[in-house]
Amino acid sequence: MSKRVGAPGSGISRRDFVKASGLGGTLALAGCTAPGDPQESVDTSTETSASQTGGDLPSTSPPEIVNVDEQGGEVTLSSVPAQHHAHPGESMGGPVELPQVWAFKADDGDPSVPGPILRTTEGEDMEVTLDNTNGMRPHTVHFHAVSKKWEDDGVPTTTGVRVDPGEKHTYTIPADVPGTHLYHCHYQTPRHLDMGMYGIFRVDPKGYEPADKEYFLSFKEWDSRLNRQMAGMDATYDPRNRRPDTFTVNGKSAPRTLHPEDGSPIIVEQGDTVRLHMLNAGYMDHPMHIHNHRFQVTHKDGGEIPEVARHEQDVCSIPPAGRRTVEFTADADPGIYLMHCHKVNHVMNGSAYPGGMLTGVVYKEAMQTDIFKQLMEYAGYEG
Template identity: 85%
Template structure:
């Protein structure tokens, strides 16, 4: 049996332990099941108006992987390619929700993903990041937030004169001199390229870093699917000055797919765990994130550690565009399943179907053998 980690990217539990705890191995095959929601949502969202000729030849994105750049000698190659992105492929809760074309990042020989791969390194190390655009169709760059670097490595073509055209490669030297959780993205025609999926997390562990019992990376993003449909050659017109998001994702997925243990990003915990969640906003709207039945502290913002005297217990934190909030809490609640979601009601919908969109959950391992968890896995399309 595959013993890879499941849950949100980070330190989840093994698939073996998940099957043991839930008893769901090989028992579900209900990706098309129904769930609470509005059956007319597909027509209202317009996300599924694709034809085989427009999308069938594209690869489908995978969940983002964590790349330990230190283990690779401080070197990583990033490239981008068009892909189809299934935010929620099932019919439950207003699905399916699809972005018929995204521009996905991949690291080295890995799979393309939206968000892009999580690049993880250690304070004091330099990263050599090569943007490989040899197979590309349009110019790109890479811009890394927070860290101090040489002028020519800033990734902004307007001010550095450097862009990576189709057929070219370019290597950026990115010093890991600001510990914390950061963002990277394409900075060429940013309103379009970032909104097509060219963004990811850049994590710099401080020297002597002590991980929590459970540690997860979570990226928030809202999408105006007209852009994705336009880029797929469909009948849609997009204007960034009139941006109107209709798709809301956590690590690229919309609820209930967010709860899928392998394709989604549930926050899997065991009672007594210390839990650390790195929240990153890859979009252009604020997202007030709320966790049910737990009080957390925001221990870092945008790579800056918050002094203990300034921290306080809270249950909602609003993450601004490009913002990064690191939360810590104890898994001390009655073992169960507790929502983690944006508190803007239209952000937790798939079209007019509620709930959906930017919703995930803190899932206690101890609650995985319950009937309600099995029902949630059916909604999420988990096939065992």
């Protein structure tokens, strides 16, 4: 099967992307000399030193979707120290890097930030094994929304269950609340969550009917002092005085968010029904705005909103740990339209604008344009 491109979900195949854009192999040097406004540059001394101190840590990959049903209801999660390149290029205030994260990986998959998207079906139980045999510090896993047994809640101070280095522990997680949920480490949460130990947990209701295009998006702001401190750099993090300086969509900062394979563009075709499952894994509220499309919020924190209570809107505010599912029809003039946090200082890389917590709704019909090719250069797409 051809590799799919776009945000995690039901994007188009890489073959169709290359055919639609004509960019296969045409941008071999993209990202090295991508243009940018010299008046909007950012001091990259921190990012440069971060990349020089990465050592032998692996780099993260984009989050994968793990269909737990197809694995007999079982999945193993482990945490891997890694380097995270939120935007590795030099355009638009880059590079933006987190020199150390604690990335979740599922089974034998690649480590990612956010962690793998765990997908199951209503009525199924998941056996989630947290494998900390090669770990360096204690961890747990807490799953939001679902009704589980007390000892499976993932909070060490109230359950007495903590997974220390060298140990494994299996949680039984019932899929009894359909919707889009959050999972994360609940040991020393202010640090472990900010080191990247979070992901989306999706429970499809029985008889679920997917949209034409369906994507998963997680948003997060970071105080990179913590990541630099954990990498042994000269930085001191204070969780009581948090100062976010990195803003991401599925772990990437714009323009890397628009990269078809490493980022999360929302790729659509004219007339598609589009469904976005969104999570805020940060500590701040993020009002997400989609240009030129009116949508309805259909689900909130796993609860379905009755049709009579829905309305058309173009900004959806998501609180910390909040989840929203929105639906719209791709009925605009085929083009490229931004989706971004409307706290506009979150749409920056340092002092460079635009950047940060921004991606785009990209119509397949617009991929042959010069502006799309330029955006791919900014994003560092090499074809």
